[in-house]
Amino acid sequence: MGDSSRCRVCVTGGSGYVASLLIKxxxxxxxxxxxxxxxxxxxxxxxxxxxxxxxxxxxxxxxxDIYEPHQFEDAIRGCRIVFHVATPLLRTHGSQFIDKVEASVSAEVKIAKLCVELGTVRRLIYTASVVSMSPMKEDGSGFKDYFNESCWTPLNLSYPFSNSHLKAYVDSKTLTEKELLKFGESKESEGLEVVTLVCGLISGESPHRPSPALTTIITFSQFIDESEPFKLLRYLEELDGKVPLVHIDDVCDAHIFCMEQSSIHGRFLCATSFLSSSDIANCYRLHHPQLQQKHGECDEVANRNIRMNPNKLIEKGFKYKYDVDMILEEAFHCCKKQFLD
Known part of the structure:
Protein backbone atom coordinates (compact mmCIF):
# COMPACT_ATOMS: atom_id res chain seq x y z
CA MET A 1 0.00 0.00 0.00
CA GLY A 2 3.00 2.23 0.64
CA ASP A 3 3.68 5.08 3.03
CA SER A 4 3.04 7.77 0.43
CA SER A 5 -0.45 6.63 -0.55
CA ARG A 6 -3.41 8.76 0.46
CA CYS A 7 -6.74 7.03 0.79
CA ARG A 8 -10.21 7.06 2.29
CA VAL A 9 -10.47 5.26 5.64
CA CYS A 10 -13.14 4.61 8.25
CA VAL A 11 -12.60 4.81 12.03
CA THR A 12 -15.40 3.55 14.26
CA GLY A 13 -15.98 4.92 17.76
CA GLY A 14 -14.46 8.21 16.63
CA SER A 15 -14.64 10.10 19.92
CA GLY A 16 -12.83 7.47 21.99
CA TYR A 17 -9.42 7.74 23.63
CA VAL A 18 -7.57 5.79 20.92
CA ALA A 19 -9.80 6.62 17.97
CA SER A 20 -9.60 10.41 18.34
CA LEU A 21 -5.79 10.40 18.33
CA LEU A 22 -5.76 7.90 15.46
CA ILE A 23 -8.05 10.20 13.47
CA LYS A 24 -5.74 13.15 14.15
CA ASP A 65 -24.34 2.66 16.90
CA ILE A 66 -22.62 -0.69 17.31
CA TYR A 67 -25.94 -2.10 18.55
CA GLU A 68 -27.32 -1.24 15.10
CA PRO A 69 -24.48 -2.53 12.87
CA HIS A 70 -26.29 -1.83 9.59
CA GLN A 71 -25.77 1.87 10.34
CA PHE A 72 -22.07 1.52 9.53
CA GLU A 73 -22.74 0.93 5.83
CA ASP A 74 -22.64 4.60 4.83
CA ALA A 75 -19.44 5.21 6.78
CA ILE A 76 -17.65 2.20 5.24
CA ARG A 77 -18.80 2.85 1.68
CA GLY A 78 -15.90 3.99 -0.53
CA CYS A 79 -13.24 3.32 2.11
CA ARG A 80 -10.09 1.31 1.51
CA ILE A 81 -9.22 0.63 5.16
CA VAL A 82 -11.57 0.18 8.13
CA PHE A 83 -10.24 0.66 11.66
CA HIS A 84 -12.79 -0.91 13.99
CA VAL A 85 -12.00 0.69 17.34
CA ALA A 86 -15.50 0.95 18.84
CA THR A 87 -16.50 -1.42 21.64
CA PRO A 88 -20.06 -1.75 22.99
CA LEU A 89 -20.15 -0.52 26.57
CA LEU A 90 -23.80 -0.11 27.49
CA ARG A 91 -26.92 -1.76 26.19
CA THR A 92 -29.12 0.76 24.45
CA HIS A 93 -32.88 0.76 24.92
CA GLY A 94 -34.63 -1.56 22.54
CA SER A 95 -31.47 -3.26 21.32
CA GLN A 96 -31.93 -6.42 19.27
CA PHE A 97 -29.11 -8.09 21.22
CA ILE A 98 -29.25 -9.86 24.57
CA ASP A 99 -26.03 -8.33 25.92
CA LYS A 100 -22.82 -6.64 24.84
CA VAL A 101 -21.14 -9.98 24.14
CA GLU A 102 -23.73 -10.84 21.51
CA ALA A 103 -23.73 -7.23 20.28
CA SER A 104 -19.96 -7.13 19.85
CA VAL A 105 -19.69 -10.45 18.03
CA SER A 106 -22.70 -9.78 15.79
CA ALA A 107 -21.61 -6.24 14.98
CA GLU A 108 -18.10 -7.35 14.10
CA VAL A 109 -19.34 -10.02 11.74
CA LYS A 110 -21.78 -7.56 10.13
CA ILE A 111 -19.06 -4.93 9.69
CA ALA A 112 -16.66 -7.50 8.21
CA LYS A 113 -19.35 -8.64 5.77
CA LEU A 114 -20.09 -5.02 4.83
CA CYS A 115 -16.39 -4.55 4.06
CA VAL A 116 -16.63 -7.42 1.58
CA GLU A 117 -20.02 -6.49 0.12
CA LEU A 118 -19.15 -2.85 -0.53
CA GLY A 119 -16.14 -3.92 -2.55
CA THR A 120 -13.57 -1.18 -1.85
CA VAL A 121 -12.21 -2.27 1.54
CA ARG A 122 -8.89 -4.10 1.35
CA ARG A 123 -8.11 -4.39 5.06
CA LEU A 124 -10.02 -4.46 8.34
CA ILE A 125 -7.95 -3.58 11.41
CA TYR A 126 -9.55 -4.42 14.74
CA THR A 127 -8.44 -2.88 18.05
CA ALA A 128 -8.28 -5.93 20.29
CA SER A 129 -7.26 -6.12 23.96
CA VAL A 130 -4.85 -8.17 26.01
CA VAL A 131 -7.81 -9.32 28.09
CA SER A 132 -8.26 -11.85 25.26
CA MET A 133 -4.63 -13.07 25.57
CA SER A 134 -4.35 -14.60 29.03
CA PRO A 135 -1.54 -17.18 29.37
CA MET A 136 -3.60 -19.01 32.00
CA LYS A 137 -3.69 -22.76 31.41
CA GLU A 138 -7.06 -24.11 30.30
CA ASP A 139 -7.56 -26.02 33.54
CA GLY A 140 -6.78 -22.95 35.67
CA SER A 141 -3.79 -24.68 37.32
CA GLY A 142 -1.39 -21.81 36.64
CA PHE A 143 0.21 -19.73 33.92
CA LYS A 144 2.16 -20.82 30.88
CA ASP A 145 5.72 -19.46 30.79
CA TYR A 146 5.07 -17.31 27.72
CA PHE A 147 2.74 -14.47 26.72
CA ASN A 148 2.27 -14.10 22.97
CA GLU A 149 -0.22 -14.35 20.10
CA SER A 150 -0.77 -18.08 20.69
CA CYS A 151 -2.45 -17.35 24.06
CA TRP A 152 -6.24 -17.13 24.35
CA THR A 153 -8.12 -16.36 27.55
CA PRO A 154 -9.98 -19.41 28.92
CA LEU A 155 -13.53 -18.11 29.35
CA ASN A 156 -14.71 -20.98 31.55
CA LEU A 157 -12.60 -19.83 34.52
CA SER A 158 -13.18 -17.22 37.21
CA TYR A 159 -10.45 -14.66 37.87
CA PRO A 160 -9.65 -12.69 41.05
CA PHE A 161 -11.07 -9.14 41.21
CA SER A 162 -13.58 -9.91 38.45
CA ASN A 163 -17.21 -8.81 38.33
CA SER A 164 -20.10 -9.18 35.89
CA HIS A 165 -19.07 -6.12 33.85
CA LEU A 166 -15.45 -7.24 33.50
CA LYS A 167 -16.50 -10.77 32.59
CA ALA A 168 -18.80 -9.44 29.87
CA TYR A 169 -16.01 -7.22 28.54
CA VAL A 170 -13.48 -10.08 28.48
CA ASP A 171 -15.98 -12.45 26.86
CA SER A 172 -16.93 -9.90 24.20
CA LYS A 173 -13.34 -8.95 23.30
CA THR A 174 -12.19 -12.58 23.19
CA LEU A 175 -15.11 -14.02 21.22
CA THR A 176 -15.22 -11.05 18.85
CA GLU A 177 -11.53 -11.33 18.01
CA LYS A 178 -11.77 -15.08 17.47
CA GLU A 179 -14.79 -14.68 15.20
CA LEU A 180 -13.10 -11.94 13.20
CA LEU A 181 -9.90 -13.93 12.63
CA LYS A 182 -12.01 -16.93 11.66
CA PHE A 183 -13.88 -14.78 9.13
CA GLY A 184 -10.58 -13.51 7.71
CA GLU A 185 -9.48 -17.09 7.01
CA SER A 186 -12.79 -18.11 5.42
CA LYS A 187 -13.78 -18.09 1.75
CA GLU A 188 -16.49 -15.58 2.66
CA SER A 189 -13.83 -12.91 3.26
CA GLU A 190 -13.01 -12.90 -0.48
CA GLY A 191 -9.49 -11.59 0.03
CA LEU A 192 -10.27 -9.03 2.75
CA GLU A 193 -7.19 -8.87 4.98
CA VAL A 194 -8.09 -8.96 8.66
CA VAL A 195 -5.66 -7.72 11.32
CA THR A 196 -6.25 -7.78 15.07
CA LEU A 197 -3.98 -5.53 17.14
CA VAL A 198 -3.99 -6.88 20.69
CA CYS A 199 -3.18 -3.78 22.73
CA GLY A 200 -1.75 -3.76 26.24
CA LEU A 201 -2.92 -1.41 28.97
CA ILE A 202 -2.86 1.87 27.06
CA SER A 203 -1.38 4.85 28.84
CA GLY A 204 -0.49 8.39 27.89
CA GLU A 205 -1.86 11.87 27.46
CA SER A 206 -4.67 12.64 25.06
CA PRO A 207 -4.74 16.26 23.88
CA HIS A 208 -8.50 16.00 23.45
CA ARG A 209 -9.33 15.11 27.06
CA PRO A 210 -9.25 17.43 30.06
CA SER A 211 -8.67 14.52 32.47
CA PRO A 212 -6.63 11.31 32.21
CA ALA A 213 -8.15 8.27 30.52
CA LEU A 214 -9.15 5.43 32.84
CA THR A 215 -6.38 3.19 31.52
CA THR A 216 -3.78 5.86 32.34
CA ILE A 217 -5.23 6.19 35.85
CA ILE A 218 -5.01 2.39 36.25
CA THR A 219 -1.29 2.58 35.41
CA PHE A 220 -0.77 5.02 38.32
CA SER A 221 -3.46 3.56 40.58
CA GLN A 222 -1.18 2.41 43.42
CA PHE A 223 -0.60 6.03 44.39
CA ILE A 224 -4.15 7.39 44.44
CA ASP A 225 -6.81 7.00 47.12
CA GLU A 226 -9.50 5.58 44.83
CA SER A 227 -9.66 1.81 45.05
CA GLU A 228 -11.47 0.88 41.81
CA PRO A 229 -8.59 1.66 39.40
CA PHE A 230 -6.23 -0.38 41.59
CA LYS A 231 -8.65 -3.32 41.54
CA LEU A 232 -8.60 -3.12 37.72
CA LEU A 233 -4.81 -3.17 37.75
CA ARG A 234 -4.82 -6.24 40.00
CA TYR A 235 -7.48 -7.87 37.84
CA LEU A 236 -5.37 -7.41 34.71
CA GLU A 237 -2.25 -8.89 36.30
CA GLU A 238 -4.24 -11.85 37.65
CA LEU A 239 -5.70 -12.38 34.17
CA ASP A 240 -2.49 -11.94 32.15
CA GLY A 241 0.06 -12.95 34.80
CA LYS A 242 1.55 -9.45 34.77
CA VAL A 243 0.59 -6.11 33.22
CA PRO A 244 1.38 -5.51 29.52
CA LEU A 245 1.91 -1.76 28.97
CA VAL A 246 1.92 0.37 25.83
CA HIS A 247 1.80 4.10 25.04
CA ILE A 248 -1.20 5.50 23.16
CA ASP A 249 1.07 7.10 20.57
CA ASP A 250 2.62 3.71 19.77
CA VAL A 251 -0.84 2.13 19.59
CA CYS A 252 -2.03 4.64 16.98
CA ASP A 253 1.22 4.38 15.04
CA ALA A 254 0.87 0.58 15.04
CA HIS A 255 -2.61 0.91 13.52
CA ILE A 256 -1.26 3.14 10.77
CA PHE A 257 1.75 0.83 10.27
CA CYS A 258 -0.64 -2.07 9.65
CA MET A 259 -2.58 0.10 7.22
CA GLU A 260 0.55 1.01 5.23
CA GLN A 261 1.86 -2.52 4.67
CA SER A 262 1.48 -3.95 1.19
CA SER A 263 0.03 -7.09 2.76
CA ILE A 264 -0.57 -8.07 6.38
CA HIS A 265 -3.10 -10.21 8.24
CA GLY A 266 -3.52 -12.09 11.49
CA ARG A 267 -3.03 -11.38 15.17
CA PHE A 268 -0.36 -9.04 16.56
CA LEU A 269 0.51 -8.18 20.15
CA CYS A 270 1.04 -4.44 20.67
CA ALA A 271 2.87 -3.89 23.98
CA THR A 272 6.33 -2.78 25.06
CA SER A 273 6.61 -3.87 28.69
CA PHE A 274 5.36 -6.69 30.91
CA LEU A 275 5.47 -5.70 34.59
CA SER A 276 3.98 -6.74 37.91
CA SER A 277 2.30 -4.11 40.07
CA SER A 278 5.39 -4.36 42.30
CA ASP A 279 7.62 -3.56 39.34
CA ILE A 280 5.47 -0.54 38.50
CA ALA A 281 5.53 0.69 42.11
CA ASN A 282 9.31 0.27 42.28
CA CYS A 283 9.77 2.33 39.11
CA TYR A 284 7.67 5.14 40.52
CA ARG A 285 9.43 5.09 43.91
CA LEU A 286 12.80 5.21 42.19
CA HIS A 287 11.99 8.36 40.21
CA HIS A 288 9.52 9.95 42.64
CA PRO A 289 10.50 8.92 46.20
CA GLN A 290 8.02 11.43 47.62
CA LEU A 291 5.07 9.37 46.40
CA GLN A 292 2.96 7.71 49.08
CA GLN A 293 1.77 4.25 48.08
CA LYS A 294 -1.93 3.80 48.90
CA HIS A 295 -2.41 0.14 48.03
CA GLY A 296 -0.37 -2.94 48.81
CA GLU A 297 1.58 -4.99 46.32
CA CYS A 298 1.45 -8.71 45.62
CA ASP A 299 4.94 -10.22 45.84
CA GLU A 300 3.70 -13.50 44.39
CA VAL A 301 3.02 -11.79 41.05
CA ALA A 302 6.52 -10.31 40.86
CA ASN A 303 7.96 -13.85 41.08
CA ARG A 304 5.97 -15.20 38.15
CA ASN A 305 8.31 -16.30 35.40
CA ILE A 306 6.26 -15.39 32.32
CA ARG A 307 8.05 -13.94 29.30
CA MET A 308 6.29 -11.59 26.89
CA ASN A 309 7.23 -11.90 23.23
CA PRO A 310 6.09 -8.85 21.21
CA ASN A 311 8.42 -9.61 18.29
CA LYS A 312 5.82 -10.57 15.69
CA LEU A 313 4.93 -6.92 15.01
CA ILE A 314 8.54 -5.77 15.41
CA GLU A 315 9.73 -8.34 12.85
CA LYS A 316 7.31 -6.78 10.37
CA GLY A 317 9.29 -3.55 10.79
CA PHE A 318 7.35 -1.66 13.46
CA LYS A 319 9.40 0.40 15.93
CA TYR A 320 8.11 1.48 19.33
CA LYS A 321 8.96 5.00 20.49
CA TYR A 322 8.10 4.72 24.20
CA ASP A 323 9.87 2.53 26.74
CA VAL A 324 8.50 1.71 30.19
CA ASP A 325 10.12 4.69 31.95
CA MET A 326 8.61 7.10 29.44
CA ILE A 327 5.17 5.49 29.76
CA LEU A 328 5.15 5.59 33.57
CA GLU A 329 6.52 9.13 33.71
CA GLU A 330 3.79 10.42 31.42
CA ALA A 331 1.12 8.61 33.45
CA PHE A 332 2.51 10.32 36.56
CA HIS A 333 2.22 13.77 34.98
CA CYS A 334 -1.25 13.01 33.59
CA CYS A 335 -2.53 11.97 37.02
CA LYS A 336 -0.57 14.38 39.22
CA LYS A 337 -2.84 17.38 38.83
CA GLN A 338 -6.07 15.44 39.41
CA PHE A 339 -4.96 13.19 42.27
CA LEU A 340 -1.90 14.69 43.97
CA ASP A 341 -2.01 18.49 43.75
Missing amino acids: KLLLKGHIVHATLRNLDDELKVRVLKSLPNATTNLLLFKA
Whole structure:
Protein backbone atom coordinates (compact mmCIF):
# COMPACT_ATOMS: atom_id res chain seq x y z
CA MET A 1 0.00 0.00 0.00
CA GLY A 2 3.00 2.23 0.64
CA ASP A 3 3.68 5.08 3.03
CA SER A 4 3.04 7.77 0.43
CA SER A 5 -0.45 6.63 -0.55
CA ARG A 6 -3.41 8.76 0.46
CA CYS A 7 -6.74 7.03 0.79
CA ARG A 8 -10.21 7.06 2.29
CA VAL A 9 -10.47 5.26 5.64
CA CYS A 10 -13.14 4.61 8.25
CA VAL A 11 -12.60 4.81 12.03
CA THR A 12 -15.40 3.55 14.26
CA GLY A 13 -15.98 4.92 17.76
CA GLY A 14 -14.46 8.21 16.63
CA SER A 15 -14.64 10.10 19.92
CA GLY A 16 -12.83 7.47 21.99
CA TYR A 17 -9.42 7.74 23.63
CA VAL A 18 -7.57 5.79 20.92
CA ALA A 19 -9.80 6.62 17.97
CA SER A 20 -9.60 10.41 18.34
CA LEU A 21 -5.79 10.40 18.33
CA LEU A 22 -5.76 7.90 15.46
CA ILE A 23 -8.05 10.20 13.47
CA LYS A 24 -5.74 13.15 14.15
CA LYS A 25 -2.71 11.22 12.89
CA LEU A 26 -4.58 10.04 9.79
CA LEU A 27 -5.70 13.58 8.98
CA LEU A 28 -2.15 14.87 9.39
CA LYS A 29 -1.05 12.29 6.81
CA GLY A 30 -3.61 13.66 4.37
CA HIS A 31 -6.09 10.78 4.43
CA ILE A 32 -9.84 11.31 4.09
CA VAL A 33 -11.41 9.97 7.27
CA HIS A 34 -14.96 8.72 7.82
CA ALA A 35 -15.48 8.71 11.60
CA THR A 36 -18.51 7.21 13.34
CA LEU A 37 -20.20 8.50 16.49
CA ARG A 38 -23.18 7.13 18.35
CA ASN A 39 -24.64 10.61 18.67
CA LEU A 40 -23.96 13.44 16.22
CA ASP A 41 -25.85 15.80 18.55
CA ASP A 42 -23.10 15.55 21.18
CA GLU A 43 -21.68 19.01 20.55
CA LEU A 44 -18.52 18.53 22.63
CA LYS A 45 -17.42 15.34 20.88
CA VAL A 46 -18.27 16.73 17.45
CA ARG A 47 -16.44 19.98 18.15
CA VAL A 48 -13.27 18.15 19.28
CA LEU A 49 -13.16 16.12 16.07
CA LYS A 50 -13.98 19.07 13.82
CA SER A 51 -11.15 21.07 15.41
CA LEU A 52 -8.50 18.55 14.33
CA PRO A 53 -5.97 19.52 11.63
CA ASN A 54 -7.36 19.17 8.07
CA ALA A 55 -10.78 18.21 9.49
CA THR A 56 -12.57 20.91 7.50
CA THR A 57 -11.69 19.29 4.21
CA ASN A 58 -10.88 15.66 5.06
CA LEU A 59 -13.16 14.56 7.91
CA LEU A 60 -16.71 13.27 7.49
CA LEU A 61 -18.81 12.28 10.50
CA PHE A 62 -21.42 9.51 10.44
CA LYS A 63 -23.95 8.37 13.02
CA ALA A 64 -23.55 4.67 13.78
CA ASP A 65 -24.34 2.66 16.90
CA ILE A 66 -22.62 -0.69 17.31
CA TYR A 67 -25.94 -2.10 18.55
CA GLU A 68 -27.32 -1.24 15.10
CA PRO A 69 -24.48 -2.53 12.87
CA HIS A 70 -26.29 -1.83 9.59
CA GLN A 71 -25.77 1.87 10.34
CA PHE A 72 -22.07 1.52 9.53
CA GLU A 73 -22.74 0.93 5.83
CA ASP A 74 -22.64 4.60 4.83
CA ALA A 75 -19.44 5.21 6.78
CA ILE A 76 -17.65 2.20 5.24
CA ARG A 77 -18.80 2.85 1.68
CA GLY A 78 -15.90 3.99 -0.53
CA CYS A 79 -13.24 3.32 2.11
CA ARG A 80 -10.09 1.31 1.51
CA ILE A 81 -9.22 0.63 5.16
CA VAL A 82 -11.57 0.18 8.13
CA PHE A 83 -10.24 0.66 11.66
CA HIS A 84 -12.79 -0.91 13.99
CA VAL A 85 -12.00 0.69 17.34
CA ALA A 86 -15.50 0.95 18.84
CA THR A 87 -16.50 -1.42 21.64
CA PRO A 88 -20.06 -1.75 22.99
CA LEU A 89 -20.15 -0.52 26.57
CA LEU A 90 -23.80 -0.11 27.49
CA ARG A 91 -26.92 -1.76 26.19
CA THR A 92 -29.12 0.76 24.45
CA HIS A 93 -32.88 0.76 24.92
CA GLY A 94 -34.63 -1.56 22.54
CA SER A 95 -31.47 -3.26 21.32
CA GLN A 96 -31.93 -6.42 19.27
CA PHE A 97 -29.11 -8.09 21.22
CA ILE A 98 -29.25 -9.86 24.57
CA ASP A 99 -26.03 -8.33 25.92
CA LYS A 100 -22.82 -6.64 24.84
CA VAL A 101 -21.14 -9.98 24.14
CA GLU A 102 -23.73 -10.84 21.51
CA ALA A 103 -23.73 -7.23 20.28
CA SER A 104 -19.96 -7.13 19.85
CA VAL A 105 -19.69 -10.45 18.03
CA SER A 106 -22.70 -9.78 15.79
CA ALA A 107 -21.61 -6.24 14.98
CA GLU A 108 -18.10 -7.35 14.10
CA VAL A 109 -19.34 -10.02 11.74
CA LYS A 110 -21.78 -7.56 10.13
CA ILE A 111 -19.06 -4.93 9.69
CA ALA A 112 -16.66 -7.50 8.21
CA LYS A 113 -19.35 -8.64 5.77
CA LEU A 114 -20.09 -5.02 4.83
CA CYS A 115 -16.39 -4.55 4.06
CA VAL A 116 -16.63 -7.42 1.58
CA GLU A 117 -20.02 -6.49 0.12
CA LEU A 118 -19.15 -2.85 -0.53
CA GLY A 119 -16.14 -3.92 -2.55
CA THR A 120 -13.57 -1.18 -1.85
CA VAL A 121 -12.21 -2.27 1.54
CA ARG A 122 -8.89 -4.10 1.35
CA ARG A 123 -8.11 -4.39 5.06
CA LEU A 124 -10.02 -4.46 8.34
CA ILE A 125 -7.95 -3.58 11.41
CA TYR A 126 -9.55 -4.42 14.74
CA THR A 127 -8.44 -2.88 18.05
CA ALA A 128 -8.28 -5.93 20.29
CA SER A 129 -7.26 -6.12 23.96
CA VAL A 130 -4.85 -8.17 26.01
CA VAL A 131 -7.81 -9.32 28.09
CA SER A 132 -8.26 -11.85 25.26
CA MET A 133 -4.63 -13.07 25.57
CA SER A 134 -4.35 -14.60 29.03
CA PRO A 135 -1.54 -17.18 29.37
CA MET A 136 -3.60 -19.01 32.00
CA LYS A 137 -3.69 -22.76 31.41
CA GLU A 138 -7.06 -24.11 30.30
CA ASP A 139 -7.56 -26.02 33.54
CA GLY A 140 -6.78 -22.95 35.67
CA SER A 141 -3.79 -24.68 37.32
CA GLY A 142 -1.39 -21.81 36.64
CA PHE A 143 0.21 -19.73 33.92
CA LYS A 144 2.16 -20.82 30.88
CA ASP A 145 5.72 -19.46 30.79
CA TYR A 146 5.07 -17.31 27.72
CA PHE A 147 2.74 -14.47 26.72
CA ASN A 148 2.27 -14.10 22.97
CA GLU A 149 -0.22 -14.35 20.10
CA SER A 150 -0.77 -18.08 20.69
CA CYS A 151 -2.45 -17.35 24.06
CA TRP A 152 -6.24 -17.13 24.35
CA THR A 153 -8.12 -16.36 27.55
CA PRO A 154 -9.98 -19.41 28.92
CA LEU A 155 -13.53 -18.11 29.35
CA ASN A 156 -14.71 -20.98 31.55
CA LEU A 157 -12.60 -19.83 34.52
CA SER A 158 -13.18 -17.22 37.21
CA TYR A 159 -10.45 -14.66 37.87
CA PRO A 160 -9.65 -12.69 41.05
CA PHE A 161 -11.07 -9.14 41.21
CA SER A 162 -13.58 -9.91 38.45
CA ASN A 163 -17.21 -8.81 38.33
CA SER A 164 -20.10 -9.18 35.89
CA HIS A 165 -19.07 -6.12 33.85
CA LEU A 166 -15.45 -7.24 33.50
CA LYS A 167 -16.50 -10.77 32.59
CA ALA A 168 -18.80 -9.44 29.87
CA TYR A 169 -16.01 -7.22 28.54
CA VAL A 170 -13.48 -10.08 28.48
CA ASP A 171 -15.98 -12.45 26.86
CA SER A 172 -16.93 -9.90 24.20
CA LYS A 173 -13.34 -8.95 23.30
CA THR A 174 -12.19 -12.58 23.19
CA LEU A 175 -15.11 -14.02 21.22
CA THR A 176 -15.22 -11.05 18.85
CA GLU A 177 -11.53 -11.33 18.01
CA LYS A 178 -11.77 -15.08 17.47
CA GLU A 179 -14.79 -14.68 15.20
CA LEU A 180 -13.10 -11.94 13.20
CA LEU A 181 -9.90 -13.93 12.63
CA LYS A 182 -12.01 -16.93 11.66
CA PHE A 183 -13.88 -14.78 9.13
CA GLY A 184 -10.58 -13.51 7.71
CA GLU A 185 -9.48 -17.09 7.01
CA SER A 186 -12.79 -18.11 5.42
CA LYS A 187 -13.78 -18.09 1.75
CA GLU A 188 -16.49 -15.58 2.66
CA SER A 189 -13.83 -12.91 3.26
CA GLU A 190 -13.01 -12.90 -0.48
CA GLY A 191 -9.49 -11.59 0.03
CA LEU A 192 -10.27 -9.03 2.75
CA GLU A 193 -7.19 -8.87 4.98
CA VAL A 194 -8.09 -8.96 8.66
CA VAL A 195 -5.66 -7.72 11.32
CA THR A 196 -6.25 -7.78 15.07
CA LEU A 197 -3.98 -5.53 17.14
CA VAL A 198 -3.99 -6.88 20.69
CA CYS A 199 -3.18 -3.78 22.73
CA GLY A 200 -1.75 -3.76 26.24
CA LEU A 201 -2.92 -1.41 28.97
CA ILE A 202 -2.86 1.87 27.06
CA SER A 203 -1.38 4.85 28.84
CA GLY A 204 -0.49 8.39 27.89
CA GLU A 205 -1.86 11.87 27.46
CA SER A 206 -4.67 12.64 25.06
CA PRO A 207 -4.74 16.26 23.88
CA HIS A 208 -8.50 16.00 23.45
CA ARG A 209 -9.33 15.11 27.06
CA PRO A 210 -9.25 17.43 30.06
CA SER A 211 -8.67 14.52 32.47
CA PRO A 212 -6.63 11.31 32.21
CA ALA A 213 -8.15 8.27 30.52
CA LEU A 214 -9.15 5.43 32.84
CA THR A 215 -6.38 3.19 31.52
CA THR A 216 -3.78 5.86 32.34
CA ILE A 217 -5.23 6.19 35.85
CA ILE A 218 -5.01 2.39 36.25
CA THR A 219 -1.29 2.58 35.41
CA PHE A 220 -0.77 5.02 38.32
CA SER A 221 -3.46 3.56 40.58
CA GLN A 222 -1.18 2.41 43.42
CA PHE A 223 -0.60 6.03 44.39
CA ILE A 224 -4.15 7.39 44.44
CA ASP A 225 -6.81 7.00 47.12
CA GLU A 226 -9.50 5.58 44.83
CA SER A 227 -9.66 1.81 45.05
CA GLU A 228 -11.47 0.88 41.81
CA PRO A 229 -8.59 1.66 39.40
CA PHE A 230 -6.23 -0.38 41.59
CA LYS A 231 -8.65 -3.32 41.54
CA LEU A 232 -8.60 -3.12 37.72
CA LEU A 233 -4.81 -3.17 37.75
CA ARG A 234 -4.82 -6.24 40.00
CA TYR A 235 -7.48 -7.87 37.84
CA LEU A 236 -5.37 -7.41 34.71
CA GLU A 237 -2.25 -8.89 36.30
CA GLU A 238 -4.24 -11.85 37.65
CA LEU A 239 -5.70 -12.38 34.17
CA ASP A 240 -2.49 -11.94 32.15
CA GLY A 241 0.06 -12.95 34.80
CA LYS A 242 1.55 -9.45 34.77
CA VAL A 243 0.59 -6.11 33.22
CA PRO A 244 1.38 -5.51 29.52
CA LEU A 245 1.91 -1.76 28.97
CA VAL A 246 1.92 0.37 25.83
CA HIS A 247 1.80 4.10 25.04
CA ILE A 248 -1.20 5.50 23.16
CA ASP A 249 1.07 7.10 20.57
CA ASP A 250 2.62 3.71 19.77
CA VAL A 251 -0.84 2.13 19.59
CA CYS A 252 -2.03 4.64 16.98
CA ASP A 253 1.22 4.38 15.04
CA ALA A 254 0.87 0.58 15.04
CA HIS A 255 -2.61 0.91 13.52
CA ILE A 256 -1.26 3.14 10.77
CA PHE A 257 1.75 0.83 10.27
CA CYS A 258 -0.64 -2.07 9.65
CA MET A 259 -2.58 0.10 7.22
CA GLU A 260 0.55 1.01 5.23
CA GLN A 261 1.86 -2.52 4.67
CA SER A 262 1.48 -3.95 1.19
CA SER A 263 0.03 -7.09 2.76
CA ILE A 264 -0.57 -8.07 6.38
CA HIS A 265 -3.10 -10.21 8.24
CA GLY A 266 -3.52 -12.09 11.49
CA ARG A 267 -3.03 -11.38 15.17
CA PHE A 268 -0.36 -9.04 16.56
CA LEU A 269 0.51 -8.18 20.15
CA CYS A 270 1.04 -4.44 20.67
CA ALA A 271 2.87 -3.89 23.98
CA THR A 272 6.33 -2.78 25.06
CA SER A 273 6.61 -3.87 28.69
CA PHE A 274 5.36 -6.69 30.91
CA LEU A 275 5.47 -5.70 34.59
CA SER A 276 3.98 -6.74 37.91
CA SER A 277 2.30 -4.11 40.07
CA SER A 278 5.39 -4.36 42.30
CA ASP A 279 7.62 -3.56 39.34
CA ILE A 280 5.47 -0.54 38.50
CA ALA A 281 5.53 0.69 42.11
CA ASN A 282 9.31 0.27 42.28
CA CYS A 283 9.77 2.33 39.11
CA TYR A 284 7.67 5.14 40.52
CA ARG A 285 9.43 5.09 43.91
CA LEU A 286 12.80 5.21 42.19
CA HIS A 287 11.99 8.36 40.21
CA HIS A 288 9.52 9.95 42.64
CA PRO A 289 10.50 8.92 46.20
CA GLN A 290 8.02 11.43 47.62
CA LEU A 291 5.07 9.37 46.40
CA GLN A 292 2.96 7.71 49.08
CA GLN A 293 1.77 4.25 48.08
CA LYS A 294 -1.93 3.80 48.90
CA HIS A 295 -2.41 0.14 48.03
CA GLY A 296 -0.37 -2.94 48.81
CA GLU A 297 1.58 -4.99 46.32
CA CYS A 298 1.45 -8.71 45.62
CA ASP A 299 4.94 -10.22 45.84
CA GLU A 300 3.70 -13.50 44.39
CA VAL A 301 3.02 -11.79 41.05
CA ALA A 302 6.52 -10.31 40.86
CA ASN A 303 7.96 -13.85 41.08
CA ARG A 304 5.97 -15.20 38.15
CA ASN A 305 8.31 -16.30 35.40
CA ILE A 306 6.26 -15.39 32.32
CA ARG A 307 8.05 -13.94 29.30
CA MET A 308 6.29 -11.59 26.89
CA ASN A 309 7.23 -11.90 23.23
CA PRO A 310 6.09 -8.85 21.21
CA ASN A 311 8.42 -9.61 18.29
CA LYS A 312 5.82 -10.57 15.69
CA LEU A 313 4.93 -6.92 15.01
CA ILE A 314 8.54 -5.77 15.41
CA GLU A 315 9.73 -8.34 12.85
CA LYS A 316 7.31 -6.78 10.37
CA GLY A 317 9.29 -3.55 10.79
CA PHE A 318 7.35 -1.66 13.46
CA LYS A 319 9.40 0.40 15.93
CA TYR A 320 8.11 1.48 19.33
CA LYS A 321 8.96 5.00 20.49
CA TYR A 322 8.10 4.72 24.20
CA ASP A 323 9.87 2.53 26.74
CA VAL A 324 8.50 1.71 30.19
CA ASP A 325 10.12 4.69 31.95
CA MET A 326 8.61 7.10 29.44
CA ILE A 327 5.17 5.49 29.76
CA LEU A 328 5.15 5.59 33.57
CA GLU A 329 6.52 9.13 33.71
CA GLU A 330 3.79 10.42 31.42
CA ALA A 331 1.12 8.61 33.45
CA PHE A 332 2.51 10.32 36.56
CA HIS A 333 2.22 13.77 34.98
CA CYS A 334 -1.25 13.01 33.59
CA CYS A 335 -2.53 11.97 37.02
CA LYS A 336 -0.57 14.38 39.22
CA LYS A 337 -2.84 17.38 38.83
CA GLN A 338 -6.07 15.44 39.41
CA PHE A 339 -4.96 13.19 42.27
CA LEU A 340 -1.90 14.69 43.97
CA ASP A 341 -2.01 18.49 43.75
